[in-house]
Amino acid sequence: MLEGRRWSAGLSVAHALVIGAGASGAAFAWRLAGHGWDVTCLERGHWQPDLSTPQSARDWEVRRLTDRSPNPNVRRSPADYPVLDDTSIIKPAIFNGVGGSTVLWSAHAPRFRPSDFRVRSLDGVGRDWPITYWDLAAYYEVNDEVVGVSGRHGDPGNPPRTPRQTPPVPLGPAGRRVVAALERLGWDWWPTDGQLLTEPYGGRLPCNGCGPCEMGCQRGARASADNTYWPRAIAAGARLITGATVSRIVTDGRGMAAGAEWVDDAGEWHRTDADVVVLAANGIGTPRLLLASASPQHPNGLANSSGQVGRNLMLHPIAGVSGIWDEPLASWAGNDAFCLLTQHFYETDLQRDFVRGYEMQLTRGQGPLITALGGFGLGISWGAGHHTRFEELFGHVATAAVTCEDLPHPDNRITLDDSVRDRAGVPAARMHYQVEDNAARMLDHGIASAERLLREAGAKETRVTRVLPGAGFHLMGTARMGADAADSVVDADCRAHDVANLLVIDGSVFASAAAVNPTPTIQAVALRAADRLAGAA
């Protein structure tokens, strides 16, 4: 494998080598550099030019289906690695570049609840985390200050938090109808937190309601790790090397992490040595690299004596229930993915046939092309009658997204598939994922609740997509955290049980998935891991 490679002269030495420049890697690099550590980050992708987002082009929706697709198998960027997904009913939604998948995300930013960390103790399912909400509470606040969060404090449905950096995003006409319905039904709701500015903050502009946050934000209103953490991390001394595709983590004779081998865009190979190696490559990329870094000391993959690397993939099955109103709602206006959240069905209720629970967030409508193609199960035929139906739908739709807690299952997992390799010769990741029984029952309940809510809000028709197939963006559990080295990959401080100088800091370490978007928790975990490594917490 090593023959024929062209190597750069000499080795460079870094104190901590972070692999992946996304949500977790950026937060970690900033925090650790702030403690005086020498930090280098390797990122296989590149910076995104400020004006590279396509929302200024007339064919912006075509771009959403092609080169700005969140699915790497559709996008086919040179920076992407193959993710074989025919064994998963939910397809991957990730991005490789500075900022990682926060470049193409919608910025909904609720926090986990305290109970989410104690699911085994409270409900007898899954695994407890070896840390609690209270270990992370202060880090959530640090993260909010860096990224800028819109929202409103005072939610009695969650532990207290500080006043948000900017006010909440507007509810809009559909949101107001749904809020009135929630109040009539007696279901709790809250104007949810988002990493999306509604007023200027930190030198960034506020949102102007263009719609598709998940295509990138040329105004910088929507936070992504490249416009929040990375400028700070670089100012603090961290080095970021882009176009650096890691092939494996190198270990020494004792089986400790020694650094990483990587190839640049020109095909030249490099090795960067480090005292500590930190994996931040997301719930797919991280287990892929661990498994690809097998060695005589670690024959089943690095840090995998438990056999848990790659297993317990949790994605959040999400149902999309769209309401269609007679009256026009201009539902294309505003950030498309969230304006309110109800956690009324979030906790275990023994009267139901499932444990744990789900949240519902209200998303707005889509653009003309996605509407015409029947996105979110809208049901619109081609041919005669197409345009009549289009006029009934476009601007008249809002969708309740039912996000269900996923429980860990060993067969939902990431494996290597050497039928395809990336430019560094690393086998493709293969996703294996089915909705487990508890979540399936939860989906049924959530869909019924969403239909009831939307009807109460005046929708004349509802359309259901039982599991959104493209929603593989919450990637958790594939190198889980635990106190027992026989049953988990890393400890409470994100250190690998098997390799003391190897950390995993992304969503892979989640022992449970909760039923909310994971990014703020990913970032809080990464910030805490940096403090723990530096002895500052």
Add this chain to the structure above:
Amino acid sequence: MSDVSLAPFLAALLPGDGRWPSAADLDLALAAMVSAVPESASALEVVAGLPAGDPVAALEGLAERDPATFGAFQVAVYGAYYSHPRVLAVIEERCGYPARAPQPRGHVVPLVDPDPLPTCLGGQPRWRPDGTQIADTVRATQAADPDRMWSREEIEQWRP
């Protein structure tokens, strides 16, 4: 493949109705779509080779026996159609959606008055205790003063 050979199928897929133009009557940028969606090149070829006598039946047959090819054809044609200036002008006229790209001007969310606040605002804590002592302490403080403005320094004190 030529526009002539595709025309009956474009008209069948997206017919005009007096307000909306037929896809066959527009100069659709299908070449650009082929560039953006490589799968559409072969799909357009397949459609162009279908019997044109009854294009609706021909497309229905294709959708049934080869949904992937039909889907690629549909995405290519819809993509070109729904980004065409004449179609965008109709959308603006019929639906109120501005006939321009979303940026740089954005869209204004219609507002007539401030958004309502949840009636649970100021209410008692509703989150589930996790069995820790700090949870009980925080809940008690939150219950005593639901509208309290918490500082980061106070929250720092919760750390075990």
